[in-house]
Amino acid sequence: MKYVIGVDLGTSAVKILLVNQNGVVTQEVSKEYPLFQEKTGYSEQNPDDWVNQTVAGLSDLLKDFTGDPADIEGISFSGQMHGLVLLDELGAPLRNAILWNDTRTTAECQDIYDTVGEKRLLELTKNPALEGFTLPKILWVKKHEPELFTKAKTFVLPKDYVRLKLTGKIHMDYSDAAGTLLLNVSEKAWSKEICNLFELSTDFCPPLVGSHEEVGTLLSEVAERTGLSEHTRVFAGGADNACGAIGSGILEEGRTLASIGTSGVVLSYESSDEKDFQGTVHYFNHGAPNAFYTMGVTLAAGYSLSWFKDVFAPEESFSNLLAGVETVPPGANGLLFTPYLVGERTPHVDSTIRASFIGMDGSHERKDFARAVLEGITFSLHESVEIFRNHGKTIDTVVSIGGGAKNEAWLQMQADIFNAKIVKLASEQGPGMGAAMLAAYGCGWFESMTECADQFLKVDKEYVPNEANVEKYQELFKLYQTVYTQTQELNKQLVKFRK
Numbered sequence: 206m207k208y209v210i211g212v213d214l215g216t217s218a219v220k221i222l223l224v225n226q227n228g229v230v231t232q233e234v235s236k237e238y239p240l241f242q243e244k245t246g247y248s249e250q251n252p253d254d255w256v257n258q259t260v261a262g263l264s265d266l267l268k269d270f271t272g273d274p275a276d277i278e279g280i281s282f283s284g285q286m287h288g289l290v291l292l293d294e295l296g297a298p299l300r301n302a303i304l305w306n307d308t309r310t311t312a313e314c315q316d317i318y319d320t321v322g323e324k325r326l327l328e329l330t331k332n333p334a335l336e337g338f339t340l341p342k343i344l345w346v347k348k349h350e351p352e353l354f355t356k357a358k359t360f361v362l363p364k365d366y367v368r369l370k371l372t373g374k375i376h377m378d379y380s381d382a383a384g385t386l387l388l389n390v391s392e393k394a395w396s397k398e399i400c401n402l403f404e405l406s407t408d409f410c411p412p413l414v415g416s417h418e419e420v421g422t423l424l425s426e427v428a429e430r431t432g433l434s435e436h437t438r439v440f441a442g443g444a445d446n447a448c449g450a451i452g453s454g455i456l457e458e459g460r461t462l463a464s465i466g467t468s469g470v471v472l473s474y475e476s477s478d479e480k481d482f483q484g485t486v487h488y489f490n491h492g493a494p495n496a497f498y499t500m501g502v503t504l505a506a507g508y509s510l511s512w513f514k515d516v517f518a519p520e521e522s523f524s525n526l527l528a529g530v531e532t533v534p535p536g537a538n539g540l541l542f543t544p545y546l547v548g549e550r551t552p553h554v555d556s557t558i559r560a561s562f563i564g565m566d567g568s569h570e571r572k573d574f575a576r577a578v579l580e581g582i583t584f585s586l587h588e589s590v591e592i593f594r595n596h597g598k599t600i601d602t603v604v605s606i607g608g609g610a611k612n613e614a615w616l617q618m619q620a621d622i623f624n625a626k627i628v629k630l631a632s633e634q635g636p637g638m639g640a641a642m643l644a645a646y647g648c649g650w651f652e653s654m655t656e657c658a659d660q661f662l663k664v665d666k667e668y669v670p671n672e673a674n675v676e677k678y679q680e681l682f683k684l685y686q687t688v689y690t691q692t693q694e695l696n697k698q699l700v701k702f703r704k
């Protein structure tokens with residue numbers, strides 16, 4: 206039997222899947238790394254933690270693998286998007302990576318609008334200037350750490366750094382480059398116009414490749430440390446949401462994905478770059494050749510639940526924490542939660558808004574709070590579903606992946622809040638599966654990504670909306686939406702009291 210490996214470099218951990226030619230996940234390893242939040246709005250990771258944990262994970266996987274390592278034909282990557290990894294001329298990181306959920310760059314986003322113009326930026330990149338994207342982070346380092354910036358030879362995104370250390374070769378794929386705000390998304394080329402306006406030489410941007418393209422083989426010392434064969438073929442891989450889409454079969458018009466990792470996204474396939482959402486949702490290149498996707502992003506989706514667990518039940522498992530939420534009625538007995546722990550992106554581009562619990566009552570128990578957190582996260586994702594519906598998309602079926610697909614009550618809640626059928630696949634690890642599928646397609650096992658999806662992806666269970674709950678949630682969603690407008694000004698005034 207032949208195998209491929211999908212490496213998903215998430216924000217909480219790297220998750221590695223060994224997948225056989227039938228699409229069955231035969232082994233899984235996960236290794237965590239820390240997140241550094243030195244100040245409010247800051248979010249960083251050490252790029253070498255990613256590499257060390259990926260190598261350690263691959264080595265654990267190979268220790269338990271009973272076959273011949275030469276049968277593992279290919280490996281590919283999925284990675285948290287947008288994170289800035291600045292490299293010196295030797296390819297060493299000059300500082301910690303500044304991540305997608307770091308919102309320190311509001312001033313730099315304004316600079317981008319002032320310099321490029323809002324309309325022109327949308328024409329070139331198909332996206333607005335958002336704090337989480339990479340160009341604002343580059344400009345922040347240029348302004349605040351000028352000496353360090355003079356040593357910067359190039360930049361990469363998180364999974365590109367790991368791939369660089371595994372192969373010695375530097376690349377960035379289109380689906381991830383789309384989130385930098387330096388790519389002309391339609392032309393699939395670095396925008397000379399934007400680079401010139403910010404005095405960035407085009408050498409500063411790494412060579413571009415397609416997600417399924419072969420970029421080399423493993424360095425011999427990496428093969429030795431992991432137990433993999435030196436001949437393992439390495440394929441570029443893609444942005445985690447592009448890979449999540451591939452790993453969930455979002456490969457044709459009309460397909461929708463809800464992914465709840467650290468962030469949460471609602472994503473829709475686009476066969477062309479021609480639709481106009483006026484920047485209300487992100488518009489990126491897909492990991493599948495010549496396709497696109499649109500998506501709305503909740504910054505703290507799974508992160509809200511992990512935060513709640515870390516603060517109020519640090520010793521307990523997620524399943525313990527969520528035990529009993531199904532016995533609490535919709536609306537959590539009058540408790541609402543908004544998940545703005547690190548600010549928000551969709552539909553409110555706002556780096557100063559913070560989360561709220563509204564309606565706390567002396568009778569509330571922990572399970573009411575847990576249900577309110579799940580509902581708040583799901584309401585936030587529903588804001589993106591509504592944007593898509595308001596632009597004429599039909600959303601009647603949604604594939605759910607990530608943490609949100611690990612809990613039955615949460616899956617049913619998604620069906621009731623989105624008022625759509627929710628599909629849970631055999632593996633909820635969409636991005637890792639998508640990366641494995643890119644390697645399988647790259648190895649030539651299939652004629653197309655769709656053929657690969659037909660073979661690899663299996664439906665496990667479907668959840669249909671409960672009419673009575675749908676009605677209750679429609680009323681609650683309107684109340685949820687007013688919390689943002691009612692707390693926006695209050696949060697601005699609280700900024701000076703934050704860390």
Ligand SMILES: Nc1ncnc2c1ncn2[C@@H]1O[C@H](COP(=O)(O)OP(=O)(O)O)[C@@H](O)[C@H]1O
Pocket residue numbers: 214215216217218465466467468506507508509510511523524527607608609611612
């Ligand atoms: N058993 C569970 N039930 C519900 N949610 C879970 C469970 N286990 C993990 N999660 C959620 O999933 C999130 C992690 O999802 P994952 O896709 O691995 O994230 P990332 O790719 O960002 O590292 C956590 O933040 C947590 O909130």
Ligand SMILES: O=C(CO)[C@@H](O)[C@H](O)COP(=O)(O)O
Pocket residue numbers: 215216217284285286287305306337384445446465466467468469470487502
């Ligand atoms: O910023 C975005 C998308 O624009 C995030 O979705 C990141 O890509 C992080 O993903 P996870 O760690 O939540 O998977």
